[in-house]
Amino acid sequence: MPAPNILVVLVDQMRRDALSCCGDPNLRTPHLDALAARGTMFEAAVSTFPACVPFRFSLMTGAFAHSRNVPALGYRLSPAERTLGEAVAACGHATAWIGKWHLYSAYGVTGGLTLSQAARTPVPASHRRGWQRWLGFELRNHYHDSWIFEDDSPRPRRLAGHQTDALFDLAIAHLRGRPRERPFFLVLSVEAPHPPFMATPAHLARVRARGPLRPRPNVDVDAIRFFPPEWYEPTGPAGAVDPADRDARARVFTANMQAWYAMIEQIDDNMGRLDAALAAEGLREETIVVFLSDHGELGGSHGMLGKAQPWEESCGIPLIVAGPGIAVGRRVGLPVGTEDLFPTLVGLAGGREGGPGLDLSAMLRGGPEPDRAGVLLEFVLETRPGRDWHDATWRAIRTRRHKYAVQGDRSGARPWLLHDLAADPHEQRNLIDDPAAAATARALHGALMRLLDATGDDFALAPAWGLPGRACVPP
Structure with missing residues (x-):
């Protein structure tokens, strides 16, 4: 063939x-x-x-x-x-x-x-x-x-x-x-x-003709405090949007x-x-x-x-x-x-x-799905001014059912997010502090550490869930 x-x-x-x-x-x-x-x-x-x-x-x-x-x-x-x-x-x-x-x-x-x-x-x-x-x-x-x-x-x-x-x-x-x-x-x-x-007028009219947007359950427009400078008003650049102006936020x-x-x-x-x-x-x-x-x-x-x-x-x-x-x-x-x-x-x-x-x-081509514990997610490096290098960095593991993330810290990344994607597909409930989810968090933290080791990632982790920390050098 x-x-x-x-x-x-x-x-x-x-x-x-x-x-x-x-x-x-x-x-x-x-x-x-x-x-x-x-x-x-x-x-x-x-x-x-x-x-x-x-x-x-x-x-x-x-x-x-x-x-x-x-x-x-x-x-x-x-x-x-x-x-x-x-x-x-x-x-x-x-x-x-x-x-x-x-x-x-x-x-x-x-x-x-x-x-x-x-x-x-x-x-x-x-x-x-x-x-x-x-x-x-x-x-x-x-x-x-x-x-x-x-x-x-x-x-x-x-x-x-x-x-x-x-x-x-x-x-x-x-x-x-x-x-x-x-x-x-x-x-x-x-x-x-x-x-x-920058949509074409015809495509924009098509979307608007269907009526008001139906946002996802986890959309929170009131919580948005920053609009990127490339976002637009209906007739031109949005510029600075006053966080206290709910109507302006909703309009933009x-x-x-x-x-x-x-x-x-x-x-x-x-x-x-x-x-x-x-x-x-x-x-x-x-x-x-x-x-x-x-x-x-x-x-x-x-x-x-x-x-x-x-x-x-x-x-x-x-x-x-x-x-x-x-x-x-x-x-x-x-x-x-x-x-x-x-x-x-x-x-x-x-x-x-x-x-x-x-x-x-x-x-x-029709073969079986391979075995895989999960995949690594990462934010490696932020170089733009005004953004804290440590706070911007994170690592996560995404499995079929769960997502577990740690966020950067000057003394090693710490637990940040735990979501059950089957029960909570829109990730609205963070289980990171739920005692009932501690065993799951510990298992995922260990799986994340193994992924970091396997991929040669030098990301540092603070001790968590009874597991030791991880230095900024691959073992």
Whole structure:
């Protein structure tokens, strides 16, 4: 049987259950629902380090972010790393990358460039190895003023219209002009629905026409004390929102969440266009399609916005795989982390890669779920000013049923969260101080320590639950 084509669609800041097939009443995603129905959906997939840069590092290398001390923002991928593109190319696939890269640190703490300057700064070939066709950019975070670089050209080309539509246009054009002599491996990386939430008027009107938002049970708008500067009023930048002004908080929150949902519906419409293009090219039955996000969006859950937290709205990501040989209509409850993606994608391409993650390609083709105690979640390093390094760091273990987290402290991380995900799927009851849950907490703390040891993580733990502390050096 010839090797399949593989098409990966990577979106940014879409949480796992933001799909109509997962019961979210605030949007309609018929094309993604159809993809899930004809393939396999992972119900416990997580972004190990729920932020843009570290997710991309682990996707590209298969390694944990803590293995290179990757921060939440501002990291440049070393040319010495073996990349996903190189590994798949070695399987005989023609590789291509279209869209956001965010591994060259052309913007942020270390780059010293504005977003506009970063958008027009090329990523050198030495820092994007393995991608034989390149139509990419570092990052933009603006949907009506986006630029791409084609292969090694130093001059950027402006994208016409909304960035999401334009990037899908490029992917469709690539499918039509693809190399015919070997299978392709294409990654389409779009920035949506990352803020600023710039939805098209048509998609925004569609969401608003359904009436008021129906938020998750754990959404607490009154508890939100900070709106990111990229969040918008209905007619422009929100600026500083007075925490005491409940009406202003509610107005800004509603406008932005409606636009976030509208951007996901725009992605779904484009997934329909992409599927139609595959069918028109005779590729639908020869192509494995993978849809996923780099992390979620809290969207007011637990009184917070954005990502970088261990709760499911932040770390839970959609992961759907469909195509030739993939089990149809399967729902997988196995916890899956970012580090599993590299070996799994290479496995689907016909190769084999080692590393800390699991190759789930055999399972996707109908095999049994592997045994796994749980997956590691982490926030490794914060480099942005005004944020306490110790308080920002945390580690967690996510099992099928529980999540247990410890939070950084100058004398070693201490117990922070314990949730029973079966009884409390929205994580509204923290059991960390519940005497009845102490035995569970102790067992999970021990399992977390073993995960830290197994992955070479030097994260320090204070003594807890009758267990000794852990020094900042792997044993």
